[in-house]
Amino acid sequence: MVSYILRRLLQVIPVFLGTTLLVYYMVFALPGDPIAALFGDRQPPQAVIDALREQYHLNEPFWVQYGLFLKNLFTFNLGVDFTQQPIAATLGRVFPVTAMLAIEALIIQAVFGVLFGVFAGLRKGKLFDSTVLVVSLVVIAVPTFVLGFVFQLVFGVHLAWAKPTVGANAGWTDLILPAVVLGLVSFAYVLRLTRASVIENMNADYVRTATAKGLSRPRVVLTHILRNSMIPVVTYLGANLGGLMGGAIVTEGIFNVPGVGNKLYQAVLRGEGPTVVAIVSVLVLVFVLANLLVDLLYAWLDPRIRYDH
Amino acid sequence: MTSDIRIEESGSHQAKPLLEIRDLAITFKTGSGEVKAVKNAHLTIMPGETVAIVGESGSGKSTTALAAIGLLPTNGRVSGGQILLDGEDIANASEKRMIELRGNTIGMVPQDPMSNLNPVWKIGYQVKETLRANGKPNGPDDVAKVLAQAGLPDAHRRAKQYPHEFSGGMRQRALIAIGLSCQPRLLIADEPTSALDVTVQRQILDHLDTMTTELGTSVLLITHDLGLAAERADKVVVMYQGNVVEAGPSLELLRNPQHPYTQRLVASAPSLASRRIQVAKEQGIETDELLAPADAKTVAASDELLKIEDLTKVFKLRSGFGRSTDFTAVDNVSFSVKRGTTTAIVGESGSGKSTVAQMVLNLLTPTSGRIVFDGVDTSSLGRKELFKFRRRVQPIFQDPYGSLDPMYNIFRTIEEPLRTHNVGNAASREKKVRELLDQVALPQSMMQRFPNELSGGQRQRVAIARALALDPEVIICDEAVSALDVLVQAQVLNLLAELQSNLGLTYLFITHDLAVVRQIADHVCVMEKGKLVETGATDDVFESPQMDYTKALLNAIPGASLMLPPEVA
Numbered sequence: 001m002v003s004y005i006l007r008r009l010l011q012v013i014p015v016f017l018g019t020t021l022l023v024y025y026m027v028f029a030l031p032g033d034p035i036a037a038l039f040g041d042r043q044p045p046q047a048v049i050d051a052l053r054e055q056y057h058l059n060e061p062f063w064v065q066y067g068l069f070l071k072n073l074f075t076f077n078l079g080v081d082f083t084q085q086p087i088a089a090t091l092g093r094v095f096p097v098t099a100m101l102a103i104e105a106l107i108i109q110a111v112f113g114v115l116f117g118v119f120a121g122l123r124k125g126k127l128f129d130s131t132v133l134v135v136s137l138v139v140i141a142v143p144t145f146v147l148g149f150v151f152q153l154v155f156g157v158h159l160a161w162a163k164p165t166v167g168a169n170a171g172w173t174d175l176i177l178p179a180v181v182l183g184l185v186s187f188a189y190v191l192r193l194t195r196a197s198v199i200e201n202m203n204a205d206y207v208r209t210a211t212a213k214g215l216s217r218p219r220v221v222l223t224h225i226l227r228n229s230m231i232p233v234v235t236y237l238g239a240n241l242g243g244l245m246g247g248a249i250v251t252e253g254i255f256n257v258p259g260v261g262n263k264l265y266q267a268v269l270r271g272e273g274p275t276v277v278a279i280v281s282v283l284v285l286v287f288v289l290a291n292l293l294v295d296l297l298y299a300w301l302d303p304r305i306r307y308d309h
Numbered sequence: 310m311t312s313d314i315r316i317e318e319s320g321s322h323q324a325k326p327l328l329e330i331r332d333l334a335i336t337f338k339t340g341s342g343e344v345k346a347v348k349n350a351h352l353t354i355m356p357g358e359t360v361a362i363v364g365e366s367g368s369g370k371s372t373t374a375l376a377a378i379g380l381l382p383t384n385g386r387v388s389g390g391q392i393l394l395d396g397e398d399i400a401n402a403s404e405k406r407m408i409e410l411r412g413n414t415i416g417m418v419p420q421d422p423m424s425n426l427n428p429v430w431k432i433g434y435q436v437k438e439t440l441r442a443n444g445k446p447n448g449p450d451d452v453a454k455v456l457a458q459a460g461l462p463d464a465h466r467r468a469k470q471y472p473h474e475f476s477g478g479m480r481q482r483a484l485i486a487i488g489l490s491c492q493p494r495l496l497i498a499d500e501p502t503s504a505l506d507v508t509v510q511r512q513i514l515d516h517l518d519t520m521t522t523e524l525g526t527s528v529l530l531i532t533h534d535l536g537l538a539a540e541r542a543d544k545v546v547v548m549y550q551g552n553v554v555e556a557g558p559s560l561e562l563l564r565n566p567q568h569p570y571t572q573r574l575v576a577s578a579p580s581l582a583s584r585r586i587q588v589a590k591e592q593g594i595e596t597d598e599l600l601a602p603a604d605a606k607t608v609a610a611s612d613e614l615l616k617i618e619d620l621t622k623v624f625k626l627r628s629g630f631g632r633s634t635d636f637t638a639v640d641n642v643s644f645s646v647k648r649g650t651t652t653a654i655v656g657e658s659g660s661g662k663s664t665v666a667q668m669v670l671n672l673l674t675p676t677s678g679r680i681v682f683d684g685v686d687t688s689s690l691g692r693k694e695l696f697k698f699r700r701r702v703q704p705i706f707q708d709p710y711g712s713l714d715p716m717y718n719i720f721r722t723i724e725e726p727l728r729t730h731n732v733g734n735a736a737s738r739e740k741k742v743r744e745l746l747d748q749v750a751l752p753q754s755m756m757q758r759f760p761n762e763l764s765g766g767q768r769q770r771v772a773i774a775r776a777l778a779l780d781p782e783v784i785i786c787d788e789a790v791s792a793l794d795v796l797v798q799a800q801v802l803n804l805l806a807e808l809q810s811n812l813g814l815t816y817l818f819i820t821h822d823l824a825v826v827r828q829i830a831d832h833v834c835v836m837e838k839g840k841l842v843e844t845g846a847t848d849d850v851f852e853s854p855q856m857d858y859t860k861a862l863l864n865a866i867p868g869a870s871l872m873l874p875p876e877v878a
Binding site for chain 2: 204205206207208209210211212213214215216217219223224227228301302303304
């Protein structure tokens with residue numbers, strides 16, 4: 001098992017180099033001059049432009065720029081962005097916010113999705129099941145930005161249960177409303193996946209055998225239906241965690257959350273290669289580690305999967 | 310099955326049956342209304358007695374047994390009659406009462422060892438939770454003791470393993486251990502060994518016998534195999550279409566069946582009527598099941614149509630980090646098949662018999678050795694020649710549910726090989742399909758139907774018609790009748806025998822079932838672990854087997870030791 005984890009961690013190196021190279025190249029190849037974009041309509045003195053180009057190595061060829069980026073990365077010096085802010089400080093500011101948002105959304109999906117899914121599955125065809133199925137279908141069908149604005153209006157403005165926008169210094173409670181919006185679509189998928197899985201496992205032969213052994217119904221559900229049903233759900237949740245971190249652009253935009261999505265969007269617009277690549281690098285690490293965690297969890301849930309041989 | 314202890318026990322409880330089922334009716338709610346799966350079932354089990362319910366699939370035998378332990382599917386209910394356990398009617402008992410009874414009063418050993426253990430829990434845990442739920446001591450030693458009693462060696466270590474680390478036989482032992490762990494008074498064994506090889510089957514049933522005798526447990530045995538039922542049970546109950554049609558002491562019922570269905574069942578049970586169909590025919594024995602056209606058996610031409618020389622197949626098994634170990638699936642096998650005869654390759658799972666078939670079909674490339682078909686080495690065939698070869702050698706596979714395309718209707722299924730090989734035009738192809746349907750005794754009206762609308766036997770007939778479409782010379786049947794009920798199996802075997810004498814076909818029959826071998830084969834090759842251990846004429850091998858392995862296989866046929874019913878013997 002230890003050797004498996006080590007091997008998986010070593011795999012991070014090529015994945016990391018590959019993704020950063022790709023992203024760096026895409027930002028490099030973006031049309032338009034980042035320095036010109038920085039100044040907008042004003043025409044700065046040529047000396048200033050030259051100094052900035054020198055500072056950000058914009059006159060160097062692509063490979064040199066990428067090499068310098070890597071060198072800085074390994075000396076833990078991420079440099080400054082075009083507004084002379086240290087990039088490391090920016091990362092330190094935006095990631096905690098998005099991490100809080102993603103964790104809240106994940107809890108909403110995992111806890112409520114599984115809970116509702118299990119109850120719906122066990123009561124297949126009853127009123128609760130049918131209601132939940134219809135509601136989850138609506139949630140899946142309506143686009144996130146519509147849900148976001150509706151929730152903002154209803155819960156934020158009319159009912160005033162939560163602040164309609166988040167702004168700076170966001171805390172756990174401030175993020176509940178955007179977390180609900182962010183988690184809702186996956187909640188619906190998790191619910192449906194759990195429900196289908198529970199229904200399938202309820203009819204499994206070993207569940208009938210467990211009942212024949214004299215086990216009570218709650219024990220049968222807990223030990224024999226629930227654990228087996230979690231296997232596909234865990235896979236989905238893991239793949240989804242990366243999406244929660246990176247894909248929060250729309251939600252963060254609607255609720256004005258000062259997180260990764262917002263920052264990344266601005267950096268892409270400005271053509272700030274170093275910032276974009278720095279954010280993406282962290283996202284890659286999160287994604288790879290989340291997937292490793294899922295694979296380990298998967299092996300724990302299903303002993304037929306073994307990595308160490 | 311009778312021992313001194315057992316007689317004493319049943320003697321002292323003479324008047325009180327342990328389980329009595331009276332006029333039981335069970336109804337299922339389906340999309341198209343209510344279906345009566347069991348109409349009228351009745352049986353009595355005395356303490357310590359073993360009673361077998363015999364019937365084909367759909368006869369209601371399993372449903373009756375499941376009702377006795379309160380495990381009917383959610384859409385099923387007992388709609389009439391009583392199930393008396395020690396005089397208490399449990400037909401409509403509360404779930405709470407049933408949970409009390411399950412495990413320590415009524416135990417169950419289910420059918421399929423592959424799907425009845427939860428793959429995510431250790432074997433030991435699955436035993437432990439049974440003991441715990443029934444208030445028994447459940448420490449590691451208690452768990453190991455239960456497993457050891459079911460014949461699992463090294464039980465402490467085995468308890469820490471997961472089901473996928475067990476073989477089929479070991480899993481079934483674990484399930485028997487679970488079923489008997491709380492010393493129930495009644496054990497329901499639903500086809501407990503039908504998924505296992507014959508030799509393993511015998512060991513497991515012997516062990517089950519010993520355990521239930523020691524504990525004085527009554528057994529309700531569900532099986533489709535009359536031979537097995539007669540050998541293992543004191544009494545046999547025959548069910549047909551939801552009704553108990555006949556019941557009585559095993560041997561009596563076997564030798565003197567009264568009901569027409571039981572008579573047919575006895576006549577076609579391959580393990581009992583172990584006579585070659587064609588031999589019986591030549592001797593003029595005519596029963597409904599042995600009906601075949603009167604023309605004499607085609608005298609086999611002496612030429613060798615198929616010759617297998619030193620055939621070997623080695624698979625590479627991955628063992629991680631790019632290393633691999635060799636696994637010899639087929640080891641230096643040689644035999645030949647004469648035109649117009651039937652050769653059976655028989656062996657347990659893992660013996661390499663199917664691998665041989667796949668190499669003969671040219672679906673797998675041999676590691677070494679030659680397959681000579683009609684004088685030509687099949688490995689030397691080019692693309693076009695291979696296409697022609699496929700026309701002359703056709704397969705029929707085991708699973709009639711899986712080998713027909715569900716999206717093709719019957720006409721298209723049978724016509725497909727003709728179209729692939731550009732035979733005739735649309736009109737002549739349709740005529741050919743109609744002829745083929747006649748040959749396999751299916752109505753022509755069936756052409757527009759789809760596989761899911763057909764029964765298992767009908768589908769296998771379609772598979773045979775498809776194989777015959779190109780007028781092949783050799784048909785390779787890979788477990789072609791294993792998935793069928795005994796009566797349907799007998800019909801299909803008859804059809805194959807009839808087609809052989811009419812068309813001069815050569816069969817290579819792959820099977821694990823020695824009883825089927827005896828009915829259909831001229832020659833038999835016995836395989837064990839990739840090696841050919843014995844070969845010869847079927848009658849010789851059956852009457853005087855030379856190798857221990859063959860003897861073990863023959864002894865393991867259920868009911869082999871029983872006397873044949875007089876009218877067949």
